[in-house]
Amino acid sequence: QSQIRSACAARSVAAPLPQRETPRTRPSQARRLHQRAWPPASCPPPLMSGGGDDSPNEITVEYEVGETLGTGHFSKVKLGTHRKTGQQVAIKIIQKPSGSKIAMLKAEVDILTKADHPNVVRLYKVIDTEKTLYLVMELLTGGELFDRIIAKGHYSEEDARVLTITMVKAVQYLHDIGIAHRDLKPENILLKDTTDTAEIKITDFGLSKIFSDDAAGEVVMKTACGTPGYVAPEVLMHENYSSQVDLWSIGVIVYILLCGFPPFYGDNDNQMFRKIKAGSYKFLAPYWDPISQDAKDFVSKLLVVDSSKRMDCEKALKHAWLQPQSQVSTKNLFEASQKASAGPPPSARAVAEEGGGDMHTMFVDFNLDRKASGIDQLRRAFELPTETVRLRRYKCAFSNQPGYLHVTTTHLCYLGGFGGNKKLCIPLTQIAGVSKAK
Known part of the structure; x- marks a missing residue:
């Protein structure tokens, strides 16, 4: 149920912060720190508590409304089946907020309506009633990408490279039509279905914002949002920022894809924030020993504190690591790390708190922590x-x-x-x- 809930992006738009707050300090391990939304004040109160989902005629005439697939703080999702074609969809039901929050909700709908790409979740239809908004969306049943990687058991640098190409191309499409996602993370990279050839889909545009070109060809976004472990340093430093924040997040995700743990961690929030703002991370041995120099160079050119020097999507796609002729290993990283590792060094234990040491174990631990940390x-x-x-x-x-x-x-x-x-x-x-x- 939680997979389908995520797959249907059963969350609403995050409210902009009236003021930024200093993050609270409390002990926590690195993978656990990745998951708490920052700052805490960005979480508005729930918009619905389970009722108010009587579907209007515009929905029931065309779709048979079935079971509840998932619920969130701000919405619920039901299974819909088209009465003529049998196509199954996800019907996202959102009780409309009052006041200025209606504009934020409209922004999310505008984003989804504007996007039409094979690796971005589709929005088929919008029904707007007096109190409730109904979004008929593409149904994603394949679960989260990280779950699939772990279940598959075989995972190589070549697999990570192919995933990265797909992810960068999808984000490039979004940027080209004026959309910055601003909350890219593993939870928002899902699979269309359970087949081995399922397409990945970028979902959950709750923190996205449509931006337009200004005279300098770039418009800045000031709303502090995102998830701590993936958020760009310019956001933490309260600077004006642009769609380049998505490239930083891709850098963090690719780092995790290649070793099984995040690049930035600390004993508390402030330690991790200091490392992010300084761009302080390492390619720890032995976990990075099997990884090519091109892959390390790719990550290092995304995790650049100065956003003007960070690769954009166009430059990323031209990087040597993503080229067809790139010599990338197809060796199983899970198997290789189990043979090579005799236990994590002290610097890695801060990330892999339970011990273990091999990539598969750390990938499993990281995956679990981000879901229920x-x-x-x-x-x-x-x-x-x-x-x-x-x-x-x-x-x-x-x-x-x-x-x-x-x-x-x-x-x-x-x-x-x-x-x-x-x-x-x-x-x-x-x-x-x-x-x-x-």
């Missing part, structure tokens, strides 16, 4: 009561699938790390009824 994410993932507090987290396995067991004040929750997102949730009141435990 904070209590808010855990509550959403398992639909826990609002008063729930997490007490402890344990690394474990279920049916040979690695994952985490979260012990909360109300439930025991298990989240698996492979594709399929295996989840189990048991209320503490029912623990006495559990027949077996290990």
Whole structure:
């Protein structure tokens, strides 16, 4: 359900910040830091709580409205089936906000209506009623890209290169029609379906903004938004910024694709922010030893603090690493790292807090942490009561699938790390009824 919820981009537009706030400092590991929205004030109160989704005639005449695929803070998504063609779609139902937020919601719709690219989620139809907005969208059932990589078990630098080409071309298309995504991250890179040849799709334009050329050929965007681990330094430094923020985010994503952990981390928010603003990262051994020099050069030319010196999409696509003649290894990085690594060095332990050491293990750990690192994410993932507090987290396995067991004040929750997102949730009141435990 969480895969489909993400696939349908079941989130609304993030409210712009009236003022930027200083990020709060609290201990946290690197992968966990990646997930908390920054700044906290950017999260408006929920727009809907589960009701108000009686579909209008414009929807029901054309589509049979089925089960709820997912819910978010701001919307819910239902399965729709076209009555004549049988085509399945995702019907995103958003209760319209009041006041100035209507304009923000309209901006998201304008973005989706404007985009028509094979690697960008499609918006087929918009139904605007007095209180509710209905978006008939492309249904994505393949889940998240990172889940597929882990489940596949075989992953090479060539695979990462092909994915990067597709991602950069899609972002170039968006920039060419005047759209900056501004919140590119693994959660927003999904797959069309479950086939091996499924197309990747960029989704969730909740933080996107249409920008227009000014006299200098660039318009600046001042709204601080994004997810901390992927956000460009110019955003953290409260400077005017442009669509180049997306290229920084691509650099972070490609770094993770090639080694299994993020480039920027720290014991608290401020440490990580300082590293991002300084562009301070390393290609740690032995994790980067199998990776080509061209790939490292590509990443280093994206993770450039000065946005004017950072590659844009056109230059990125001309880089040596992305050329057809580029000599890129097809060797399984998961298998290679398992043989090469005798455990992570101290500098990598800050990223791979549970140990492990090989790329596959770290990729699994990173993938799990980004989905349920904070209590808010855990509550959403398992639909826990609002008063729930997490007490402890344990690394474990279920049916040979690695994952985490979260012990909360109300439930025991298990989240698996492979594709399929295996989840189990048991209320503490029912623990006495559990027949077996290990």
